[in-house]
Amino acid sequence: MINFALFTDFYQLAMMQGYFFEKKDEVAIFDVYFRKHPSGGAYALFCGLNEVIDYIQNLKFQDSDLEYLRGLNYFRDEFLDYLKGFKFNGDIYAVDEGSIVFAYEPLIRVKANILEAQFLETAILNIINFQTLIATKASRITTSTNKPVMEFGLRRSQGKSAGFYGAKAAFVGGCVGTSNVEAAKNFDIPVLGTHSHSWVQSFDSELDSFRAYARQYKKNTLLLIDTYDTLNSGIKNAIIVFKELQNDNLKPVGVRIDSGDLEYLSKEVRKNLDEAGFEDASIIVSGDLDEHTIERLEKSDSKIDSYGVGTKLITSFDSPSLGGVYKLSGIMKGDKILPKIKISNDPRKINNPGLKQIYRFYDKDTNKAIADLISLDDEKFDDFQSLEIFHPLYTYKRKKITNFYTKPLLKPVFKDGNFVGVKKSVKEIANFAKEEKNSMWDEYLRNLKPQTYKVDLSQKLWEIKEKLINSHKF
Amino acid sequence: MINFALFTDFYQLAMMQGYFFEKKDEVAIFDVYFRKHPSGGAYALFCGLNEVIDYIQNLKFQDSDLEYLRGLNYFRDEFLDYLKGFKFNGDIYAVDEGSIVFAYEPLIRVKANILEAQFLETAILNIINFQTLIATKASRITTSTNKPVMEFGLRRSQGKSAGFYGAKAAFVGGCVGTSNVEAAKNFDIPVLGTHSHSWVQSFDSELDSFRAYARQYKKNTLLLIDTYDTLNSGIKNAIIVFKELQNDNLKPVGVRIDSGDLEYLSKEVRKNLDEAGFEDASIIVSGDLDEHTIERLEKSDSKIDSYGVGTKLITSFDSPSLGGVYKLSGIMKGDKILPKIKISNDPRKINNPGLKQIYRFYDKDTNKAIADLISLDDEKFDDFQSLEIFHPLYTYKRKKITNFYTKPLLKPVFKDGNFVGVKKSVKEIANFAKEEKNSMWDEYLRNLKPQTYKVDLSQKLWEIKEKLINSHKF
Numbered sequence: 001m002i003n004f005a006l007f008t009d010f011y012q013l014a015m016m017q018g019y020f021f022e023k024k025d026e027v028a029i030f031d032v033y034f035r036k037h038p039s040g041g042a043y044a045l046f047c048g049l050n051e052v053i054d055y056i057q058n059l060k061f062q063d064s065d066l067e068y069l070r071g072l073n074y075f076r077d078e079f080l081d082y083l084k085g086f087k088f089n090g091d092i093y094a095v096d097e098g099s100i101v102f103a104y105e106p107l108i109r110v111k112a113n114i115l116e117a118q119f120l121e122t123a124i125l126n127i128i129n130f131q132t133l134i135a136t137k138a139s140r141i142t143t144s145t146n147k148p149v150m151e152f153g154l155r156r157s158q159g160k161s162a163g164f165y166g167a168k169a170a171f172v173g174g175c176v177g178t179s180n181v182e183a184a185k186n187f188d189i190p191v192l193g194t195h196s197h198s199w200v201q202s203f204d205s206e207l208d209s210f211r212a213y214a215r216q217y218k219k220n221t222l223l224l225i226d227t228y229d230t231l232n233s234g235i236k237n238a239i240i241v242f243k244e245l246q247n248d249n250l251k252p253v254g255v256r257i258d259s260g261d262l263e264y265l266s267k268e269v270r271k272n273l274d275e276a277g278f279e280d281a282s283i284i285v286s287g288d289l290d291e292h293t294i295e296r297l298e299k300s301d302s303k304i305d306s307y308g309v310g311t312k313l314i315t316s317f318d319s320p321s322l323g324g325v326y327k328l329s330g331i332m333k334g335d336k337i338l339p340k341i342k343i344s345n346d347p348r349k350i351n352n353p354g355l356k357q358i359y360r361f362y363d364k365d366t367n368k369a370i371a372d373l374i375s376l377d378d379e380k381f382d383d384f385q386s387l388e389i390f391h392p393l394y395t396y397k398r399k400k401i402t403n404f405y406t407k408p409l410l411k412p413v414f415k416d417g418n419f420v421g422v423k424k425s426v427k428e429i430a431n432f433a434k435e436e437k438n439s440m441w442d443e444y445l446r447n448l449k450p451q452t453y454k455v456d457l458s459q460k461l462w463e464i465k466e467k468l469i470n471s472h473k474f
Numbered sequence: 475m476i477n478f479a480l481f482t483d484f485y486q487l488a489m490m491q492g493y494f495f496e497k498k499d500e501v502a503i504f505d506v507y508f509r510k511h512p513s514g515g516a517y518a519l520f521c522g523l524n525e526v527i528d529y530i531q532n533l534k535f536q537d538s539d540l541e542y543l544r545g546l547n548y549f550r551d552e553f554l555d556y557l558k559g560f561k562f563n564g565d566i567y568a569v570d571e572g573s574i575v576f577a578y579e580p581l582i583r584v585k586a587n588i589l590e591a592q593f594l595e596t597a598i599l600n601i602i603n604f605q606t607l608i609a610t611k612a613s614r615i616t617t618s619t620n621k622p623v624m625e626f627g628l629r630r631s632q633g634k635s636a637g638f639y640g641a642k643a644a645f646v647g648g649c650v651g652t653s654n655v656e657a658a659k660n661f662d663i664p665v666l667g668t669h670s671h672s673w674v675q676s677f678d679s680e681l682d683s684f685r686a687y688a689r690q691y692k693k694n695t696l697l698l699i700d701t702y703d704t705l706n707s708g709i710k711n712a713i714i715v716f717k718e719l720q721n722d723n724l725k726p727v728g729v730r731i732d733s734g735d736l737e738y739l740s741k742e743v744r745k746n747l748d749e750a751g752f753e754d755a756s757i758i759v760s761g762d763l764d765e766h767t768i769e770r771l772e773k774s775d776s777k778i779d780s781y782g783v784g785t786k787l788i789t790s791f792d793s794p795s796l797g798g799v800y801k802l803s804g805i806m807k808g809d810k811i812l813p814k815i816k817i818s819n820d821p822r823k824i825n826n827p828g829l830k831q832i833y834r835f836y837d838k839d840t841n842k843a844i845a846d847l848i849s850l851d852d853e854k855f856d857d858f859q860s861l862e863i864f865h866p867l868y869t870y871k872r873k874k875i876t877n878f879y880t881k882p883l884l885k886p887v888f889k890d891g892n893f894v895g896v897k898k899s900v901k902e903i904a905n906f907a908k909e910e911k912n913s914m915w916d917e918y919l920r921n922l923k924p925q926t927y928k929v930d931l932s933q934k935l936w937e938i939k940e941k942l943i944n945s946h947k948f
Contacts (some may be wrong), residue, residue, distance in 0.1 A: 009667055018691070157632070
C-alpha cells in the first residue's frame with residue numbers, strides 16, 4: 001500500500017497540533033474550488049474523486065512516520081499518540097467525477113473535526129488539481145476533432161504518477177486509449193502503440209525494418225514512415241511491404257507520421273496509398289500536437305484518420321497548473337453554522353461562506369444546462385415557476401429563467417467517515433463526461449473565446465456574504 | 475516495492491517482441507539527451523540518476539503483469555517467458571547527478587542487448603526529463619537571490635510523485651528545504667512550514683489566532699499576516715503577540731506575507747517591526763513567485779529575508795517539459811560499432827552517432843569551465859598543448875584553447891548489469907551542484923539572455939557524422 005500519511009505539507013501537521021491543544025473538538029467546513037478555467041477555456045472537467053476516496057480510506061500513520069515526526073522535536077507525545085489512531089470520521093460531499101464544472105463552485109465539501117478536515121487539504125488539492133487539469137485539456141483536444149485521439153505522453157509527464165493518473169484523466173476527457181501500459185492495466189482502458197524510429201534505424205535499411213515488422217505483426221502492421229524521409233523513402237517502402245502483406249491476403253493497418261508539415265505530408269501519403277490500392281490504410285499523425293494544431297489540421301485538406309498527443313496533453317503545457325484551493329467556509333457552533341470568510345482586496349478572492357450546494361438548471365425542452373446557482377445547503381428551487389438570477393459581483397446583470405428543472409451537483413461521499421458514495425469505473429466516468437458535454441451548448445465548450453456560463457449565488461447566500469464583508473472587524 | 479515493469483509505453487514491448495524473434499542477440503547503443511535548455515536558459519542541472527538506478531535494479535515483471543500482457547492477445551508465449559526472467563545485463567555510463575549539462579550532450583549512454591536497451595527508454599526519460607527540469611528551474615530561482623528559498627509546491631504539483639521527486643530536485647537545485655513531509659523524510663532534507671489562512675479564520679479574531687499559535691509554538695512563532703489586511707490588522711496583531719512573547723523572554727521568528735505588493739508591504743512591515751524593537755524578526759514572502767519576480771524584488775528596496783516558492787517551481791510553469799530523447803546511436807557488429815543516425819530536414823535533429831564521451835575543458839588558472847567536447851569514447855585530449863574547436867553546424871566558428879585540463883563527464887554506472895557507480899545522498903548531490911555552478915562563469919548561468927556555452931564535436935566524431943549524412947541511402 002502507498003504511504004499516504006506524509007503526503008502532506010508540514011504546516012498541516014503544525015496546525016493540527018495547534019488545534020489539538022487549543023480546540024480539539026471543533027467542527028469545520030472546507031470547500032475545494034478553483035478560480036480560473038485552464039487554457040483560456042470556460043469550463044473544467046472534474047476528475048480525481050476516486051483517488052481522493054482511496055486516499056481517505058487508506059490514510060494511516062505508520063510507526064516509521066511517527067518516529068520521523070518525533071525526531072523533528074516539534075511535536076508533543078500526546079499529539080503523536082493521537083496521530084497513531086488517526087482516521088477520517090467526517091462528512092464529504094462532492095460533485096460526480098466526470099462532471100462539467102465552473103470556477104468558484106465547491107467541488108468537494110468537507111465537514112469534519114477541524115484536525116481531520118485541515119489534514120486532507122494537501123492531498124485532495126494535489127489529486128484534484130492535476131487530474132481535473134488533464135481531463136480538461138483532453139476534453140479541449142478531443143473537442144477539436146471527431147477523430148480518435150490517443151494519449152502518448154508518459155516520457156514527458158512530470159513523474160511516474162503524473163503519467164499514470166494523467167492517462168486516466170485523458171481517457172475521462174475523451175481520449176480513446178493510452179500508450180501507458182501500467183495505466184491501461186489498472187484503469188482497464190485500451191493500450192496502443194507500434195514502433196519508434198529506433199526500430200527502423202536498428203536494421204540495415206528502412207525496407208528491412210518494415211519487412212521485419214510486418215513479418216512479426218502481420219495484420220497489425222502500422223509503420224512509422226518519417227525516420228529518414230517520409231515521401232521519398234518512408235511511404236514508398238511502406239507500400240512495398242503492404243503489397244507483400246496483400247499477397248498473403250493480409251490487410252495492413254496504416255502508417256504514422258511523427259514530424260514535418262502534417263497537412264502536406266498526410267495529403268501526399270494518402271495519394272500514394274490510394275494509388276497503390278490501400279484506401280483503407282489509416283494515417284495517424286503525432287508530434288507536439290495540441291487542440292489548436294489539431295483544429296487547424298481539421299479545417300485544412302489534411303487526410304488524417306487519428307491523432308497521437310503527448311507532451312502538450314500530459315503536462316497541460318500552456319496552463320500547467322489548476323489553482324484549486326481549499327478554504328475554510330464555516331465553523332460549527334453547536335448545531336449552528338458560523339460562516340467564515342477570507343477578505344481580500346480582490347473581490348474575486350473572497351470565498352463564499354457557509355455550507356453550500358450547487359444546483360444546475362436545465363431547460364425542460366432542450367435538456368441543456370442554463371445556469372448554475374450556488375446556494376445554501378438547504379435551499380430548493382424546483383417549485384419555482386421562474387427565478388431571477390444575478391451576477392454575484394455586478395448585480396445589475398440579471399436574467400429571468402423559466403421552464404426549468406434542477407439537479408443538485410454535490411452528493412454524499414462520506415458520512416461519519418464511512419464511504420457512502422458510488423465508485424465508478426474509469427470507463428463509466430468517461431461515458432458520464434460525454435453525457436455532461438452533451439448537456440452543454442457548444443458555446444461554452446469552445447476552445448477559443450468561449451461564452452461564459454452563468455454561475456450565480458442564491459439570494460440568501462449572497463446576503464450572508466455581503467453582511468459578512470460589511471461587518472468584518474479585524 | 476513499486477511495480478516498475480509496466481512503467482513503459484506499449485510500443486517498447488511491441489518492439490521487444492519484434493527484436494526477440496528477429497535478432498535476439500544484437501547489442502545496441504542508445505543516448506539520452508535534450509535539444510533545448512528550459513525556460514530560455516543556457517544550461518540544465520542533471521537530476522534523477524539515483525531513481526534511474528533504483529528503476530533498473532528493481533525491474534521485474536510480476537505474474538499479474540504477464541497475465542495482463544497475455545490477455546491482450548498480442549504477445550507470444552515464448553516472448554512472455556523471456557519477460558518472466560527479464561533483467562538488465564548491460565553497461566550504462568552517466569554524467570554525475572547534480573552536473574551542469576548542455577543540449578545535445580549524451581547524459582546517459584546505454585550499451586546493452588537491444589531488447590534490454592530499448593525497454594529502458596520510457597522510464598529513464600520520464601525520470602530524467604522531470605527531475606532535470608525542476609532542478610534547473612530551482613537553480614534559476616535560487617540564482618536570482620542570495621537569500622534562502624523554500625519549496626512549497628506539493629498542492630500544485632502534477633501528482634504525488636511530481637511533488638515527491640520535485641522536492642528532491644528543488645533541493646538539488648539550491649532550495650534550502652521543502653514543505654513536503656514525505657520527501658523530507660525520504661531524502662533527509664529540511665522540512666518547513668507554520669500555518670495557513672484557515673488557522674486564522676477558524677478563531678473568533680486574528681489576534682486570538684496569533685495568540686493561540688504563540689501559546690503553542692513559543693520561540694517558533696512565525697505568523698501569516700495577510701488573512702484580512704496586512705498593514706491595518708496583520709502586522710499590528712503580530713506585534714502585540716510578539717511583545718507578549720518578549721514579556722516571557724521569548725523571541726519570535728517573524729512573519730509571512732502571501733499576497734499583495736510584496737515590495738511595498740515588506741518595507742512597511744519591516745518599519746513596523748523595527749519600530750517595535752523586533753529588528754531580528756524575519757519577513758518571509760510567498761505567492762506565485764518565480765526567478766523573474768524574485769530578481770525584481772531583489773533589485774528593489776524590498777525588505778525580504780526569505781522566499782517560499784510553489785506552483786512556478788514545482789511545475790516549471792513557463793517551460794513544463796524538458797524534451798529529453800533516447801536515440802539509437804549504434805549497433806554492435808561483433809567488436810565493431812556500426813554508428814547509426816536519424817536523418818531530419820532540421821540539421822539540429824540529426825543525432826550524434828557512435829559510442830561517445832564528453833570532455834569538459836577547464837582553464838588551468840581560473841579552474842572555470844571553457845567548453846565541452848563530445849568525442850568518441852576512446853579519444854583523449856589532456857596531452858594537447860592547444861586545440862582548435864569548432865561549431866558542429868557553422869564550422870567557420872572556431873576557437874583555439876590552451877592552458878587547459880579536461881575531465882570526462884560520463885562515468886560507469888552499470889557494468890554487465892551490475893551497479894558499479896557511487897550512489898550519493900541528496901545532500902551530497904546538492905553540494906556537488908553548488909560546486910558545479912561555481913565552476914561556470916556567471917554569463918552562462920544568467921536567467922535572461924545568457925551567453926551560450928560551447929559544446930562542440932571532436933574532429934573524429936564530426937567526420938563520422940558527416941560521412942554518414944552524406945552517404946545515407948534510403
